[in-house]
Amino acid sequence: MKSVWRPCATLVVILIWTTLFLSGCYDLREVNDMNIVTGIGLDEAENGMVRVTLQLVNPNNVPSAAGGQGSGRAFLTRTVEARSVEQAVNKFSEVVPHFLYLSHNTLVVFGDAYAKHGLSRAFDYFERSRFFRRNQLFVVAQGEARDVLAASTTPEPLNSFGVRFLVEQTARRARLLDSEQLSVLKAYLSVSKSPVMALIDVRDGRLRVAGAALFREGTMVGTLTPNEMEALSLLRSGRGEISVSIPCPTSAADTNTSLQIDSWRRNMRSSFVGQRLHLEIQLTVSGEIERLCPGGQLNKQVLRSVQREGEAIIQRRLRTVIEKLQSDGSDAGGFGQWMFQNHPGWWREHGADWSDIFQHADVSCAVQLQIRRAGLSSNAPEVMVNEVDKAPKAGRGEDIP
Amino acid sequence: MFHKRKGKKMRHMSLSLESNSQYGSLGGAELGPDSPVPDTLSAMAQSIQEDWDRCADLQTRIVDVRGTKVLLVWIRGSVNLSRLELSVLTPLTEIYRERPRLEHIQWALRSCRLNPLRTRREVNQMIADGGVVLYVDGASVALSVDSGDAPGRSVDKAENEPTLYGPQEGFVESLDVNLALLRKRIRSPHLKVESRRVGEYSHSEVSIVYVDNIVKPQLVEEARRRISGLSVDTMSDIYKLMELVTDVPKTVFPMVEETERPDRVVGGLMQGRIALMVDGAPSCFMVPVQFVTLLASADDYYMNFILTLFIRLLRHMAFWLSLLLPSLYVALLTYNQDLMPTPLLISVASQHRGIPLPTVLEALVMMVSFELLREAGLRLPRAVGQSVSIVGTLIIGDAAVRAGLVSAGMVIVVAATGMASFALPVYGFVNPNRQLQYLFVLVAGLFGLVGIVTLGYLLVVHLVSLRSFGVPYMGPIAPLNFHDLKDTFVRAPWYAMDRRPEQMETVNPRRGRTRRPGPTKQSTGENP
Known part of the structure; x- marks a missing residue:
């Protein structure tokens, strides 16, 4: 029996070992072959088209202790127009070398024109796609989303991180509500159906929080000031x-x-x-x-x-x-x-x-x-001082009778 | 019928083999090893010459003691000549009786330890052991004189298991000295030492050491059985014995606990384990062993038990890090980038720009370089070894990064892995990890985290299936024994460890009855 089993066992082991290499590392992605997307902007274009702007990290220009030079901009933006968001994202493979890596996207900016036409189409894409994290920040641009994504957020080198910091620190002071995808979608799917998103404005190439955008069933209906x-x-x-x-x-x-x-x-x-x-x-x-x-x-x-x-x-x-x-x-x-x-x-x-x-x-x-x-x-500081504590009147240029 | 006869023949062969392994084959070719000692000096001299033919280090000397010829035989270098002269030759010259007989000579040498040797085998064994054989012409027995002084070093620091606290003595290459080091710590007749000879040519003494009113008797019986079944040429170190008495030969994990520290052996004996020692080996090993025992250091028992918790946890972490760190790095960089924080990914991506090798190859290259460096530093003479280390470190650490061959992150990961492996207290754990990590890196390069998890699962299955002399290797974690957990990730205070490990099934489970220390009510003046 042993003599029959031994070759069989050897064969099985060889087959199992061979199958290891049959995978051919099909989904292997090296970090230096990827474009890390940190921000996505959606704008309304003409003829019912959507203009998608991607913010891509330029790792060599990110200032860091690891050797980033920080001489140029830490990110670059690329824009493509298509009939839908997903078509546009796919189209980027024709205009940007290296494949897009969407899992680290942290910011989604909707242009106000796009938001006024309804975000339901975009919500479904971001909820359904398995590439996106659910903690990305949803904001509305007062104007075009691509302008927000291209603006400087000095001293934060990466624009999307800068926007996130701005929104989060404003929300901490209750001048904004939580604008992350998870919260926005929760509000959108609740019976009130009225999510609120941060509103970002670009003035002189710099960003500022302009307030919040009000929605009704996925459509932007108005804005609120921070107050x-x-x-x-x-x-x-x-x-x-x-x-x-x-x-x-x-x-x-x-x-x-x-x-x-x-x-x-x-x-x-x-x-x-x-x-x-x-x-x-x-x-x-x-x-x-x-x-x-x-x-x-x-x-x-x-x-x-x-x-x-x-x-x-x-x-x-x-x-x-x-x-x-x-x-x-x-x-x-x-x-x-x-x-x-x-x-x-x-x-x-x-x-x-x-x-x-x-x-x-x-x-x-x-x-x-x-x-x-x-x-x-318990009192204002002036109350603590009385006449007795003051210098003699003679010292203050007054004549003493 | 044929089978029956064949079986008989086999049994006869195995018997003769066993007897050979126990006593060796040093006897003469014609008369056989068990033939009695010849009754004349010339015949004795001739038989020794025959047996020890072409042995240049054999020394024979015939002394005429007032008409009686006395033959002295020994091996050069194994005998202390001045002691021989003082205890044997001088007393012989002081015999004034004409033609003294064996009993007279025995009386003259009464200060020496003399043993009668009745067969040629015994005579040859004594010579080989480094003793002096004395034969008086016409006697029916030879005498062994204990003046052996085999070369060896004195007791020194335990080089391979250094500790900050506690005793520093380590075992040496002499079994007698090593046993004395144990006796120094356990001054009780309950410390038993059973010795037997193993090795057809080496006739090495192998000792089973245990404390008879603690250890489970079946464990000692099992050790006796495994050692008596050995048939080898030589047994000059414990590593051969380790491999021959282990439960599972086909595993990379150490199935015995090797140590060169007598205090560690004493600790093991008190837990109900047994130690196996070989003459000529500067260390011994203890069985049964458990995974958690191998991550305990002697220092843990000398320092504060609260501080031990952190160090032990660190060591457990170091074990898994040294096994998994490079593979996790490869998996994260090659397949599962979404699990990294974004700033870290950006930093890693900037480091990887322009590196020609895929991450998995980069890792393998670095790991091989590191191993080469380690081997080179280990094998070369110390002075050269240091310069190799410096050059290697410069090349691997700095030049390779500057040349854009490898990334700085990879250097950090490989160095951290090396450091984690050096933090393991038992060197027997370092080697399995440094070999298994290649397998993990390969699987990480092929399948990412899924591969690591699968291989890790197989590894855990393998670990829990191991037994060391019948005791589960992963105990007391699997199977879980709450009582024995007192000395695993934590080291409970001594007053709480009042019982020996239950999984050792000792005959005397109680270790002590010391109460928790602290002031009593009387001493503080409080009313009881």
Whole structure:
């Protein structure tokens, strides 16, 4: 038996060993044969075409300790027009040597014209393609996406990283909402269907965050300024750094009391007056005093007045943004989602008309501000100085009788 | 019928072989090895001359002691001549009796250890062992005089297993000295040493060392059985013995724990293991062995047990790094670039611009160069070896990168792999890893991470299937034994390790009953 089995076993081992090499390394990709794509821009072109701009890393020009020279630009952009995004991406193989490597893409910029025509087509491509990571940042350009991708973001050498830093650090201060693909798609697929994306503007070749783009069912319907974005952030429970300025009673223009809001909680109640929806928003915010009016003394009365005025200002800002949302028909505050979760029976009957119901809803807000800490000193520095501490009058050029 | 007869013949042959292996074939051709010692001096001298024909280092000397001729035989170099002169020749000259007989001479040499040798085989064995054979004309036995002084070095530092703390002594090439080093540490009659001769020509002494009221008796029996079945020409080192008594010869992983430190052997004996020692070998090995034991260093037992945790984890990491690091690098750079952080990918891409070789070949070239460098540094004389290392390091580290042949990242990876392999406490682990890493790199180059995972899976299957003298190699991790985990990734404090490893199935599982140290309530003045 042994003599029969041994050649068979040898043959099997040889066959298995040979199959190892039959793969021929078919999907082997060397790093020096690839173009690392870090940004994609989509713009509306003429005749229903789409203009796709790719931002490719030029590794030798990326300044690094590993030997990058950093003499030229760290990236280059290439543009192709086609009937669809996927056709355009495929077409790049005809214009750029080395194959495209999309897995490290970190930024997708939609031109505002493209965004106004609807992003559903692009969303499906980015969700379906297995090459893209789901944490890429979605932003809208105020103008053309290719201008955003070509702009300088010094001191960050790579434009897409620079844009990402800008958006992320702005979002940390609650002046933007999370604009990553995963969050945007989650908002898009929720019952409110109103994602919000960062809006980027190019001025004099430099980038700046211009606010946010509002969407309704994948179509851009309006924009919000960063200040309005702060109010929108307040409409969703969360944390951040929101600054509220309360003008001082004195007339000086740039003097005010500053509050730094760092956490807030939203409660809602709904009722119906006839067919009209009435939403009551109860917002509890807490924060610290960042600056007091010159000569201010933080006593009980002042504290209460700061509290009252702060509540009134926040309330005004909330009202403004809610009116804007209603006029644009974008439920970026997530009210629909709240109704869906809290009144599922009602939603089953009226959910289909939510956009219309929200636009005509009566939304009221009440704000309760809690001032937590007054900082290290309870008074403005001027209060600490009195006449006794001052130098003798003779020393200040006055005659002593 | 034919088969039956053949079987008988075979059995007879195996018996004769076994007897040969045990006693050697040094006997004379005509009379046979077991024939008694000749009864005249001339016949004795002749028989020795026949047996030791063409052995220039054999020394024979006939001394006339007041009319009785005495023959002295020894091997040059193995005998301390001044001791021979002092303990044998001088007492012989002081015999005043005319024609002294054997018993008179024995009385005169009473300060020496004398043993009677009755057969020619015994006589030849004693000469070969480096003893002095003394034959008195007309006697029916020869005498062995213990004045052997085989050349050898004195006890020195353990060069291959240095530690910062603890004793520094290492074994030497003499079995007696090595056993004495163990006896110095275990001063108890329970430390047993069973010796037997192995090797048809070398007649080397192989000892099984164990503590009889700790070790599992079947383990000692198994060791006896494996050693008694050996039939070899020579057995001058432990490596041959290792290979011949192991459970699984076809594995690259060490199936025994080799050491040259007596303290480590003592630790092993106290765990219920046995040590096998060979005369002439400067190290010994212990069985059974487990994977985790091989990643423990003697230092772990001398330093604070809390600090040991980090070092042990580092060593476990070093083992897997030395095996997998180059292959992971190749897989990430060739197939799975999406798993790298973007800045790292950009940095690697910039390093790889213009490098002519694919990453897998680049890795293989670097690894081979590194191995060459290591071998060259190891084999050459120390003075030359250092210069080779410097030149090699310059070429591999700097010039190759500047010339654009390899990337700086690859140099770092290969160097880190080498460093990780040097961090392993047992050298027996270094070699398997440095060979297996080629296989992993090849598979990474062909299949990427999928290949590494598959081969890693096969490796783990192989590891868990191994047994060392019946004890699972991957124990106490697989099969899991919570109690034995006290001395694996962590080294529990001594007061907590009050029991010996359960997987060794010792007859005395209790190691001690020391309480956790600390002040008692009485000493702190608290009321009980």
